[in-house]
Amino acid sequence: MLGVFEPVSLGPLTARNRLVRSATWLGLASPGGAVTDALVERYRELGAGGVGTVITGYAAVSLGGRQMPRMLGIHDDELVPGLTRIAAAIRAEGALAGIQLVHAGGQTQASWLQGGTPVAPSFLEHPQFPEVPRQLTLEEIVKLVADFGQAARRAREAGFDFLQLHGAHGYLINQFLSPGTNHRTDRYGGGLRMRFRFLQEVLASVQGAVGPEYPVAIKLNGADYVAGGLDAADAEQVAEWLGMRGLCFIEVSGGTPGSGSEGPARTQIIPEENEAYFSDSAAAIKHRVPCPVALVGGVRSLETVERLLMENRADLFSLSRPLIWEPDLPRRWQAGDRSPAKCVSCNGCFGPGVKGEGVRCVVRDAELGNGAG
């Protein structure tokens, strides 16, 4: 019997259990993207909470790829010593440490780029884009591919066990994959193989920078749930191509900011049958790839995790919002308290982050009488 709390191989790595803290922006980096003491403490707390693997919030590979206030940066060698502190804090608590690399593409706004213009595969108005982005030139694409490679080198230098490319949620890699946001007529646009080219080159750049032994993962949409976006058949084909390229695991998510109620972080997932809302996508991808598959989105109870594991629908189970309220949820479950996550999936945790105060659970605060302060 495969146990949730038994060690599991992720390529050359071994995680102490099958639970993963999915990448979660905490809004606690400095305005320039540097690591702060508060951020290190949050990661130490997550590691101590018993989860097997911790993936940092998204870190921008270049200044033009930044998004939310106070997100992490990995665009400069000067940021490496701070990132080293996060990797060390997680690893000291016995969890694997991964860092997520992102370029937001058109899903950002000039004010978050200190006046720069958002860039995207194509110049178009789109529900995912807060502003109309500028279309990337071929020279800029080459530079971005190199930026991902440099960021990967920094991830390795900072001591992370692995890195994860953010290929989901409508960010730049996803924008290239999706026919809805990629209208290019050069070698980066057209059929799926052409739309896959950017990701293929990013992966080659990253693997070239860190060497073939360094583990690389990806978070991928099983579908975009946006009119004209990446559909399930194309997403499964992309996963299959990625599976041939030696990834340590693929994390399956879905949706974009343009997906309405079908976005990545859905609300109203109580009752239990609404849990794990991307499990069909994860199962479909799992049957086409040789590497482990992580399922994210609405995982709330140990019963659901055990059932999906027994049904062979996923190998790893990722949590984001539940660990904002209860960073020690894995330890609690392992100790025998099987009650579901307290998280009510209201997405109130984004609010304080957007205000620059750091992401935190406002429902827990209210229960503890802490107010919103």
Ligand SMILES: Cc1cc2nc3c(=O)[nH]c(=O)nc-3n(C[C@H](O)[C@H](O)[C@H](O)COP(=O)(O)O)c2cc1C
């Ligand atoms: C506050 C917040 C920040 C997030 N930041 C990221 C991020 O940096 N990268 C990412 O891939 N997903 C991010 N997500 C999405 C989560 O990783 C996850 O895919 C989603 O919340 C569904 O999982 P859950 O139901 O366990 O919360 C974020 C979600 C929340 C609530």
